[in-house]
Amino acid sequence: MRILVVGGMGNVGGRLAATLAKRGNHVTVLDVRSSPVEPYVVLDDCEVLVGDITEKAELDETFRLGQFDSVFHLAAVLSADAEKDFDRAWKVNMVGMRNVLLAATSYKVNKVVFSSTTASFGPGVEEPVRVDSPQWPVSLYGVTKVAGERLGVRMHYRWGMDFRGLRLPSVVSPFGAGGGVTAFCSQLYEHAVGRGHYQFYVEPGVGRPVVYVDDAVSALIQLHDANESSLTRRVYQLGGISATSEEMALSVLKELPNVQFTYEPDSTKNSLVKSLPMYVDDHDASDDWGWVPKYDLQGMTKRMIAELRSISE
Ligand SMILES: NC(=O)c1ccc[n+]([C@@H]2O[C@H](COP(=O)([O-])OP(=O)(O)OC[C@H]3O[C@@H](n4cnc5c(N)ncnc54)[C@H](O)[C@@H]3O)[C@@H](O)[C@H]2O)c1
Numbered sequence: 001m002r003i004l005v006v007g008g009m010g011n012v013g014g015r016l017a018a019t020l021a022k023r024g025n026h027v028t029v030l031d032v033r034s035s036p037v038e039p040y041v042v043l044d045d046c047e048v049l050v051g052d053i054t055e056k057a058e059l060d061e062t063f064r065l066g067q068f069d070s071v072f073h074l075a076a077v078l079s080a081d082a083e084k085d086f087d088r089a090w091k092v093n094m095v096g097m098r099n100v101l102l103a104a105t106s107y108k109v110n111k112v113v114f115s116s117t118t119a120s121f122g123p124g125v126e127e128p129v130r131v132d133s134p135q136w137p138v139s140l141y142g143v144t145k146v147a148g149e150r151l152g153v154r155m156h157y158r159w160g161m162d163f164r165g166l167r168l169p170s171v172v173s174p175f176g177a178g179g180g181v182t183a184f185c186s187q188l189y190e191h192a193v194g195r196g197h198y199q200f201y202v203e204p205g206v207g208r209p210v211v212y213v214d215d216a217v218s219a220l221i222q223l224h225d226a227n228e229s230s231l232t233r234r235v236y237q238l239g240g241i242s243a244t245s246e247e248m249a250l251s252v253l254k255e256l257p258n259v260q261f262t263y264e265p266d267s268t269k270n271s272l273v274k275s276l277p278m279y280v281d282d283h284d285a286s287d288d289w290g291w292v293p294k295y296d297l298q299g300m301t302k303r304m305i306a307e308l309r310s311i312s313e
Pocket residue numbers: 006007008009010011012013030031032033037051052053054073074075076077078092096115116117118167168169170171172177179180182
């Protein structure tokens with residue numbers, strides 16, 4: 001199978017591309033970056049193209065030549081970066097998304113999997129948040145992701161595209177996306193292992209549902225592989241591990257008792273994180289395509305510490 005991973009140099013995309021290549025697929029990575037965010041991710045078995053999804057003609061040519069069966073669309077400007085640069089976020093997340101979907105339609109790609117976010121919900125939504133709960137995000141990032149989901153679903157109804165969206169909670173990984181407002185969920189591990197201390201920019205009781213990066217990759221692949229007949233909807237979500245910053249810190253202290261955690265809340269970031277839901281219902285994903293996460297909080301903490309230690313050796 002010929003698969004294109006758009007944004008395949010990113011935290012999630014790199015591991016996804018490497019896993020798909022290991023399964024024997026012909027994988028092409030398209031990204032503005034020429035090397036992976038996670039430097040130890042090996043993409044030797046992938047074809048690597050440096051390109052920008054906002055450049056429509058170039059993107060069309062990539063699709064024409066690639067003759068892809070499936071596309072994973074992960075390229076995006078994440079939440080904190082989007083707040084800093086409205087124009088770029090709009091261009092990449094809106095124009096880029098449109099370009100990818102139009103190219104997929106023109107060049108007869110069978111399936112498009114899109115990474116959305118549980119940050120597409122806003123404050124006041126009833127929890128646990130259902131997959132069809134109202135989406136009124138506060139962040140520009142959330143707004144663009146809602147639009148991306150809707151455009152994909154529209155392409156399904158209008159052109160028969162097999163569009164599948166997955167709302168991820170905050171992804172925890174050793175090089176966790178620094179451009180997201182929930183970057184603390186990964187940074188706390190990096191600093192705990194590397195420096196022995198971490199200062200949270202959110203309050204102790206503030207948190208988010210999180211998912212370990214390998215679970216996020218497995219979920220994207222499972223959704224991709226699911227029989228279309230078993231899908232009852234076009235967009236799914238993962239519940240993840242609901243933990244406050246304090247609970248995450250305590251899980252680290254169980255493994256590394258000498259680490260110091262302090263709190264110096266940044267009012268903008270703290271209130272953006274607080275506007276996001278903590279509990280997300282993912283029973284549709286379990287029922288329709290058998291989603292079961294492998295990592296709980298302590299399992300993820302152990303794995304992160306082990307990975308970070310092996311990187312620094
Ligand atoms: N990391 C999280 O916590 C999280 C949570 C929910 C959803 N998601 C979604 O998952 C996806 C992957 O997230 P990630 O953590 O790997 O982020 P990331 O920032 O590590 O990866 C995004 C990749 O997109 C690439 N990119 C950006 N603009 C581009 C452009 N114009 N053309 C081509 N490539 C471009 C970047 O270079 C980067 O490699 C994103 O769509 C994100 O919105 C992430």
